[in-house]
Amino acid sequence: MRKIKEYFKDTYNELVHKVTWPKWSELQSSAVVVMVASLIFAMVVFLMDYTFKNLLEVIYSIFY
Numbered sequence: 001m002r003k004i005k006e007y008f009k010d011t012y013n014e015l016v017h018k019v020t021w022p023k024w025s026e027l028q029s030s031a032v033v034v035m036v037a038s039l040i041f042a043m044v045v046f047l048m049d050y051t052f053k054n055l056l057e058v059i060y061s062i063f064y
Contacts, residue, residue: 022030
């Protein structure tokens with residue numbers, strides 16, 4: 001039980017005194033970067049899916 005208590009004390013000490021937390025403006029800019037990157041990635045996946053769907057429809061129409 002003592003080890004668990006010591007673990008939580010050490011964890012609290014590290015989170016409060018050793019971790020440097022980002023400022024609100026840094027969080028906002030990081031969130032914008034993540035959203036833009038996610039949208040770009042989603043568009044690339046959508047375009048690939050759309051292209052392969054049409055390509056496969058052409059291939060299937062040739063054989064059926």
